[in-house]
Amino acid sequence: MGWGDHHRVVWGASAPGKVLLFGEHAVVYGMTAVAASINLRTTVVASISNKNEKETMDDIVDPYSVAAESEKSISLHLADLEVRLTWPIREIIAAMGMWGTPERLWWSPEQSGMGAPAKVVACDDLLLGILHELVQDQLPAELQNDHALLTCASVFLHLYLHILGCREGEVRVTSQLPTGAGLGSSASFCVALSGALLAPCGILESADQSQVQREESTSEGGQEMHKLWDPALTLVNRWAFEGEKVIHGKPSGVDNNICSRGGMLGFRQGEIMWQVGGQEAGQQLPGSILVTNTGVGRNTSAMVAALRSRIARHPRVMEEILEAANAISAEFMNLVGAYKREGEGAKDGAKGEEQEEEEEEEEGKEGKQGLLSAAEMEVCAEEQDLRRRLPELIEINQKLLECMGVSHPTIEEVCRITAKFGLASKLTGAGGGGCVLSWLPSDISCDLLESIKAELHASGFRCFQTVFGGEGLQLWRGVD
Ligand SMILES: Nc1ncnc2c1ncn2[C@@H]1O[C@H](COP(=O)(O)OP(=O)(O)O)[C@@H](O)[C@H]1O
Numbered sequence: 001m002g003w004g005d006h007h008r009v010v011w012g013a014s015a016p017g018k019v020l021l022f023g024e025h026a027v028v029y030g031m032t033a034v035a036a037s038i039n040l041r042t043t044v045v046a047s048i049s050n051k052n053e054k055e056t057m058d059d060i061v062d063p064y065s066v067a068a069e070s071e072k073s074i075s076l077h078l079a080d081l082e083v084r085l086t087w088p089i090r091e092i093i094a095a096m097g098m099w100g101t102p103e104r105l106w107w108s109p110e111q112s113g114m115g116a117p118a119k120v121v122a123c124d125d126l127l128l129g130i131l132h133e134l135v136q137d138q139l140p141a142e143l144q145n146d147h148a149l150l151t152c153a154s155v156f157l158h159l160y161l162h163i164l165g166c167r168e169g170e171v172r173v174t175s176q177l178p179t180g181a182g183l184g185s186s187a188s189f190c191v192a193l194s195g196a197l198l199a200p201c202g203i204l205e206s207a208d209q210s211q212v213q214r215e216e217s218t219s220e221g222g223q224e225m226h227k228l229w230d231p232a233l234t235l236v237n238r239w240a241f242e243g244e245k246v247i248h249g250k251p252s253g254v255d256n257n258i259c260s261r262g263g264m265l266g267f268r269q270g271e272i273m274w275q276v277g278g279q280e281a282g283q284q285l286p287g288s289i290l291v292t293n294t295g296v297g298r299n300t301s302a303m304v305a306a307l308r309s310r311i312a313r314h315p316r317v318m319e320e321i322l323e324a325a326n327a328i329s330a331e332f333m334n335l336v337g338a339y340k341r342e343g344e345g346a347k348d349g350a351k352g353e354e355q356e357e358e359e360e361e362e363e364g365k366e367g368k369q370g371l372l373s374a375a376e377m378e379v380c381a382e383e384q385d386l387r388r389r390l391p392e393l394i395e396i397n398q399k400l401l402e403c404m405g406v407s408h409p410t411i412e413e414v415c416r417i418t419a420k421f422g423l424a425s426k427l428t429g430a431g432g433g434g435c436v437l438s439w440l441p442s443d444i445s446c447d448l449l450e451s452i453k454a455e456l457h458a459s460g461f462r463c464f465q466t467v468f469g470g471e472g473l474q475l476w477r478g479v480d
């Protein structure tokens with residue numbers, strides 16, 4: 001099937017990467033983490049046949065005989081890696097038979113009314129083994145030991161087969177995110193993939209009208225972009241979480257939540273407890289982030305396992321450390337919450353008359369101080385507080401992560417370099433390598449920033465600047 005075929009639907013989806021501002025690892029033990037999306041994204045475009053393979057045959061005897069004759073296939077194109085994997089549908093059906101081919105593999109748009117598959121299918125060990133074998137059969141010899149590719153392609157097959165069933169299709173993935181560096185490439189991939197696969201099942205045309213009304217559509221570059229609202233987003237999130245489990249074992253769920261919802265959020269025990277919307281996040285938290293990649297690869301599940309062993313050896317001590325990380329997230333949410341309230345009040349003129357009169361009186365007594373009104377000075381005081389306390393919270397959290405045993409000499413070197421220039425830094429994500437974030441106040445001078453970047457570069461590190469927040473999952477219908 002080509003991209004110009006008439007019997008297919010084309011959907012695109014893109015999801016952002018993320019940074020964990022505070023609380024990584026602690027969140028696995030029920031503590032609060034604070035995450036923010038960043039402006040690097042993964043894009044998935046799916047071109048899917050609108051017929052299930054079973055329906056394309058005239059004489060349906062049984063699924064297996066239909067499949068045996070099929071010449072059709074399902075492909076995954078990982079464009080950045082220049083890898084294209086193609087599975088003949090007959091091979092998939094034969095292999096999946098060992099798991100007990102579920103009805104889902106034969107479902108059709110007519111049968112289901114194209115309702116999105118509301119029931120998420122978990123990937124058990126037997127199924128994972130089958131998927132691994134299917135992937136390995138397609139991998140060239142030189143890529144047989146590529147664990148990242150194995151897990152990524154297994155997630156693809158799991159979601160594709162259980163969301164869309166055995167219909168011919170091609171899925172192309174491109175990403176601006178480095179993989180395995182703590183910037184949420186796996187969650188961004190799982191969210192964009194779930195969105196692109198659920199869209200042809202009518203997730204935007206839900207029978208629930210309230211959901212349709214709450215869906216937001218905007219036009220970008222002549223293309224209509226759809227932003228999902230609950231419960232459609234929750235469904236995407238659930239499938240993405242299943243994908244994350246295939247890659248990581250037992251993730252906390254913070255990554256798929258931030259990559260699907262965007263903005264900034266506080267997350268604890270599977271629940272979102274604090275949220276700042278996509279574009280708002282950059283306004284609520286002034287400044288930006290410098291992300292430095294140590295270039296040291298690591299594996300999230302290995303880092304999580306290492307901390308688990310340390311906790312088993314020192315349960316009482318580690319409990320205190322995890323609690324301290326939790327307190328940092330709580331303090332940060334208060335700090336930004338306070339800044340937001342005061343800032344909004346001053347900007348929007350949302351203060352009570354009494355308060356305004358009091359301020360005028362104050363100004364009358366002391367006169368305008370410099371060029372700022374009393375209200376503006378109040379906002380500045382809040383920002384001053386944030387400027388003083390945020391770097392300290394970042395530094396303390398980094399020290400706690402060192403105590404958790406998830407830091408790395410290169411991470412500490414980046415922290416030392418940036419500290420020389422007055423910046424606070426911490427690892428972000430699973431640690432053990434990966435990326436380090438540094439908070440950049442909004443008025444940092446270009447010269448200073450260039451000096452920091454030059455020194456990091458001279459020490460062999462690559463870095464880039466990004467803003468907090470930005471849109472979560474976005475969907476668009478492709479051109480036939
Ligand atoms: N664009 C992509 N192409 C291939 N695999 C990807 C891509 N993005 C993410 N992955 C998968 O995600 C894994 C990295 O996840 P993880 O170790 O959690 O790092 P990160 O912090 O970047 O999410 C890779 O091993 C791979 O399986």
Ligand SMILES: C[C@@](O)(CCOP(=O)(O)O)CC(=O)O
Nearest residue numbers: 025182184251252300429430
């Ligand atoms: C260490 C952890 O808190 C975050 C891992 O983030 P990443 O895979 O490095 O992007 C694990 C989790 O939350 O499941």
